[in-house]
Amino acid sequence: MSLDGEGDAVTFDPRVMRLSSEVLAGFVRDAMRDAHRALFERLTEHGASSAGDLTKRVEEMQAAYTDRMRSYERIIADIELQLRNGHR
Numbered sequence: 001m002s003l004d005g006e007g008d009a010v011t012f013d014p015r016v017m018r019l020s021s022e023v024l025a026g027f028v029r030d031a032m033r034d035a036h037r038a039l040f041e042r043l044t045e046h047g048a049s050s051a052g053d054l055t056k057r058v059e060e061m062q063a064a065y066t067d068r069m070r071s072y073e074r075i076i077a078d079i080e081l082q083l084r085n086g087h088r
Contacts, residue, residue, distance in 0.1 A: 010072075017083075021076050028072055032065050 016024055039061060043054055 017076075017079060021073070021080060024076060025069075025073060028069060032069060036061065036065070 016027070019027075036058075040058060043057060
């Protein structure tokens with residue numbers, strides 16, 4: 001997992017699209033939370049120069065992933081709309 005998430009692969013099994021957007025969003029949030037924890041552990045293992053530095057890096061990471069989560073939510077909403085309108 002990278003700090004900005006740009007190079008991290010994210011894939012979904014097509015079957016998850018049968019889930020409600022709320023359930024799918026919950027799974028994505030849980031995965032992101034686990035990834036945040038893993039990255040936080042890596043940051044502390046490699047030693048941050050200060051608690052403030054670590055906090056800043058984690059806040060940047062959270063902001064990047066919040067933006068990404070919003071992007072996923074928009075994609076899922078678009079897919080649901082297309083499915084409701086009969087597009088496949």
